[in-house]
Amino acid sequence: MSTYYHSQYYAYELTKQNSSSSIGRLNQSLINATVDLNPHQVEAALFAFRAPLERGALLADEVGLGKTIEAGLIVSQLWAERKRNILIIVPPPLRKQWSQELLEKFYIPSIVLENKNFKEMQAAGIMNPFYQQDMVVITSLYFAKNKAIELRRVNWDLIIFDEAHRLRNVYKKSNKIARALRSATGGFPKLLLTATPLQNSLMELYGLISFIDPHIFGDEISFRKQFSRGTKELSQADYIDLKQRISPVTHRTLRRQVTEYVKYTQRIPITQKFMPTNEEWELYEKVSSYLQRDLLFALPKSQRSLMTLVIRKILASSTFALTDTLQSLIKSLDELLIGKIQDNRLNNEEIIYQDIDELDDTIEEWNEEEIEIDELTEEEIINLILSEKRELESYYELARSITKNSKGGALLLALDEGFNKMRELGANEKAVIFTESRRTQRYLKEMLTEKGYNVVMFNGQNSDSDAKRIYEWWIEKHQYDDKITGSKTADMRAALVEYFREHADIMVATESASEGINLQFCSLVVNYDLPWNPQRIEQRIGRCHRYGQKYDVVVINFLNQKNAADQRVYDLLSEKFKLFEGLFGSSDEILGSLESGVDFEKRIQEIYQNCRTAEEIDDAFNRLQEELDEQIRIKMQDTRISLMENFDDEVREKLRDNFEQTTIQLNKLERFLWNLSKIEGQREAVFDDNSLTFIIDKKKYQLMSQIKKEESTNNVVHYRLSHPLAEKWVKQAKGRVLIPKEVTFRYCDYQGKISVIESLVGTDGWLYLDLLNVESVETEQYLIFSAVDNSGNQIDQDICEKLFLLPAIEHEEIEIPNSINNTLQYIKECQVEAVLNSIMERTAEYMDSELEKLDRWAKDLKLKLEAEIDELSVEIDYLKKESKSIRNLQEKLGMNKKIKELEKKRNDMRRNLYDQQDKIDEQKDLLFEEIEAKLQQKVTNKHLFALKWRII
Structure with a gap:
């Protein structure tokens, strides 16, 4: 028993973009996430938005605190705001994990880009596979580096680097991957995730920060001069300066700070020793000795080291695995004898590698030089191959004889x-x-x-008959819910895990x-x-x-x-x-x-x-x-x-506040979503308020929070704000044109007590609702209620919000009297002015911090120029002292010539110093002009509806 005015209000509340200074900034991601979020994760995500995210942040929580969840919250929020050009760059082993986590925890689809599918897409006419509509792109560090040109052509809303400590040595010229990626991703918002931002040198911190914002520090040389002398040599002033510079973009939470919310369990090790039989040990030693030889024909020279590693893995695994591998090596020697003697190479990597899963990242990182061997005659080669083959055949027979x-x-x-x-x-x-x-x-x-x-098996193929049977069981079990993704690979993995959990x-x-x-x-x-x-x-x-x-x-x-x-x-x-x-x-x-x-x-x-x-x-x-x-x-x-940590008490207090605010916000959002769905879907679905479920076409939908609490996910569709049905109903509510009507709000039917509303029972009045959109440092939206009672008293914003918690009935259409319209317009203008002034204050703070940052940057560069002149003076003084002790005339003349050249260089540097410092100031002014342009407020207002209210 609610109205279309209710559902339109709920729709805008659910989708409005809030300031990053409030929990509301994460509204959409909070209500869409399938995980019970911890307050430190919410705080980290809010920090990234405050950074601001137009440049980025370094999230450096200790391991085990869920940095992937923190990043997922940010991605989910951007996704809901239709900012969907998102790239995630990770070490190769983590690509599938990210894809799975985004899908399972945030219902966000993704594509893992690698050489094979990249080429296939280009062959199919997709010019730049990095540009994906409605899919997050996930790729490896090496692939991103190799495709830097294509990567650069997409206007990314966010780029995430996981395990970002791999980039911390970007300041070293030898680190080509990190340098290429910094260049390719420059100018795009970035999120760097690492538990170890700092390991051996403060230069590593400089390297990571330079990915996010190149103007926090002057440059590499000036940073070295000021900060990289070692922690004990740093003055207290330098320490404070360094911490102040990195704190706007660096966030770190420690495990000890969150034990109130996160419970950890122990790892208990057991070592199971075993003694191989004489036959097993004989086989191991023979094959191991064989692999140590310089010249082997069964392994290609180009990947000799890597293939040896793979065979050692198989050798340590079981004789059953080794038997087939030995057979493959024997077969390869036969093929070599038949017709591949000339190039003395064997392209049988796939035969050897096919027994080992997940070698892609190892292959990608494994660089080796081809082994050079002495030239041999054809007859020598044939004899050596035959001898090697006989030897492998004897190993094969020995392996086959071992049955246990x-x-x-x-x-x-x-x-x-x-x-x-x-x-x-x-x-x-x-x-x-x-x-x-x-x-x-x-x-x-x-x-x-x-x-x-x-027993259930899980591997890179999952193609055995048991896996197929389990897959069919799983598909049938989930035919009426939303577990099935449509990707057979992903669904097969989910089926095997579920079978393991429930049966194996x-x-x-x-x-x-x-x-x-x-x-x-x-x-x-x-x-x-x-x-x-x-x-x-x-x-x-x-x-x-x-x-x-x-x-x-x-x-x-x-x-x-x-x-x-x-x-x-x-x-x-x-x-x-x-x-x-x-x-x-x-x-x-x-x-x-x-x-x-x-x-x-x-x-x-x-x-x-x-x-x-x-x-x-x-x-x-x-x-x-x-x-x-x-x-x-x-x-x-x-x-x-x-540098990286805050005081525990300060952190804990903030986390407690976040915990309370998140719970309140989430409860409010879920109530709005449920009520909106009941209003907009009343002709399509049957709703049950007790279980927060509804049914359409035999499918049962359940509000996400209930699923989390009851852990009852089978045969139920996870209903959330990002679900297509919810998106349809929200769009339907927002698109409806509402004409002014009289509405009776029935406090008498409300299950609960709201004191401020109770005092208004029996009164009536008028109400407007407008959507204010402000674009400045960030885009913010505000729902502005303007309301009065019939005595002309203004009704506060929070009372109007509570009014829409009540059931209500619509009546006949009405006309708004001019006097009421003028009063409500004036109230709205006053509230808008108050909102804009609040935003202006925050904008001024942001401008001050940006100006301070640029002043420090310019000062760093100027100090570097002065330090270079000072260093040259020290060198000249040293040479002059050395010259006095030289007795050889030619050497003395040569030394004096060098001194004069250095003095000329120093004089030139002194003359140019002020010009160069002026250029730095010009650069700083240009950068600040760019910031000022971003800070100009663009304000728009959209009138949503008007009504005459009465409370009974």
């Missing part, structure tokens, strides 16, 4: 221990087992199924499951094969040990007791990278100390390749450990604390 793996037997013992621990913790008796090999995956599934476990005991997964899926319902992780890349391991464990996990997570790792190198790798991963125990896993500083996990993997590979004795292995790992100690050593702890 000791590591597989150890898995059964490990699972018993792991499930006992699950029962002890009260957690689900479910385990995810990670293996590097798809062939090992099939072996494990068969072995575990025989033992009575219900164990998921045996390859590296494909280490990204883009949420397994927090499982708290037992088994690394059957342990990667050498620490970042990969953290990703695996992070599928289960993540925000929302209710139980401690048990991590089981396997250790070959005969393999000294394996033991040292495990020690590094466990002791140095702290991957397997504690509250949070590997810390920001430790994991962030690796520029690339692939580079670390390559270092390990080199040790396996080059060391043949236990002593050599020990020496090599000792050297690597010393290097790691140096990298991991936290040189800048004091700087991080003073």
Whole structure:
């Protein structure tokens, strides 16, 4: 029993653009998100909008606090505002994860751009695949760098860099990727996400800030002179100056500051040792020794190192995986003998790589030089190939003769221990087992199924008969809700995860499951094969040990007791990278100390390749450990604390306020959405106020908040503001022309108490509603109520807002008397003036901060010029002193000539100093003129409706 005036008011309240100084700035993303948001995430998103987002922000919350959610809130809000040219640049392993998170948590579709589909799109006539309508573009750092020209041609509303610490050395000329990306993305709003913005030098902070705003600091040289002397040498004034400069664009929250809202669970490590049989160890040593040779014909020279790494992964996985690989190598030698002797190359990478999932990022980062070998005669080549083939055939026969793996037997013992621990913790008796090999995956599934476990497999193909059956089950189950995306790959992944959650005991997964899926319902992780890349391991464990996990997570790792190198790798991963125990896993500083996990993997590979004795292995790992100690050593702890963090009490108070305001705002928005839907959809749907559900054409829709609370997502469409049905009804409400009528607001039927309205029962009056749109630093919209009662008393804005919480009935059309119209127009003009004055005050503050920033920038550059003259004077004085001690006449003349040249250069610099300083001031003035132009207010007003009100 509400009116079309109600639904139009609700529609504009739900979609208006608020100031970033209020929680309302995130209205649309708050109501569209499927996650229960924490106050620190809301604060980070608001901070980014305040930055302002036209340039960007650095979000540097500690690991585990949900920076992806913070970025997702920002993307979701921009998306709702139809600002949809959004690019996300990430390390390759995170591409699918971002795509999945955007879809699952914010219902935003995306496309992952890579070489293959980029070329396919261009072949299909799409000139620039970076330009996508209504899809977020996700790509890797390397691909973005290689396609910088095409990337630059899109007018991006936002560019996000995840794991942005990879860009922090952009100031180094050798860092070509970061420099190319800074150039390609210059001028576009950017969001940088990293838990480790600062590792070894303040220059790294300069590098990241330069991505966001090149005018916060003068330039690289001036920054070095002023700030990069080391924290202990910085004066207190420099410290304060540095913090003041970065604080408008840098935000960091610590885990200790949010424990009131976020509960963390422990990681509990279990090491499962196993002893290979004599046959298994013989096979391992023979194949390992074979891989160490300089000359091999079964592996191509161009990718010898990478393919050796892959075969070592397979070798450590299982003899069943190795058997097929050896067969492939033998087959490749046969083909080489038949007709490929001339180029002595073999393009069988796909044969070797096909057993290992998710190698794209490793291949992309793995640079190696082709091995040069001595020239051989054709006869020598044939004899060597035949000898190598016989050797591989003997390995193949040995591998085939091994029918049981000791590591597989150890898995059964490990699972018993792991499930006992699950029962002890009260957690689900479910385990995810990670293996590097798809062939090992099939072996494990068969072995575990025989033992009575219900097993589901997850890999990069997901094409086995069980996966197809599970997919069909899932499609049928969700035919009447909105779980089905239409992307078979995404739906297949969702189906396998849901089957694991509801039916299976164990998921045996390859590296494909280490990204883009949420397994927090499982708290037992088994690394059957342990990667050498620490970042990969953290990703695996992070599928289960993540925000929302209710139980401690048990991590089981396997250790070959005969393999000294394996033991040292495990020690590094466990002791140095702290991957397997504690509250949070590997810390920001430790994991962030690796520029690339692939580079670390390559270092390990080199040790396996080059060391043949236990002593050599020990020496090599000792050297690597010393290097790691140096990298991991936290040189800048004091700087991080003073520069990147705020006082705990200050942060906690702000978070408490955000928590309360977000809850109030979300409740209000959901009430508006529900009431609007009932009014606009009354002829299409049957509504149930108790469960907040409605039904159309057999489909059941449920308001998002109810789904979160009850965790009842099956066969229900998640109803939210961004749902097409809600968008249709909002558009319908906003597009309706409402003529003035008399409306009776029925407080007598309201379920609740509103004191200010209760005092007005029995009165009547007049009301206007207008939409004020102001464009300045940001676009802001205000709904302005102008109202009086019949005695001519003004009714406040907040009372008018509460009036539209009441049920109401429309009556006949009316005409507004001129005297009332003039009164309401005057009230509206006064309220508009008050709003504009408030915006003007905030704009003035922004202008002052921008002017101060540009003054500092100009001062930096001027000081650099003066410092260069001073340095030249010091050099001249030194040379003069040196000249006095020279006795050789020719040398003395040469030295004096050099001194005169330097004095001339110094004089020229002194003459030019003021000219150059004037040019800097001219640059500053031009930049400020640009800012002033942006700050000009553009004000428009749209009258929405008028009515005569009565309260009973």
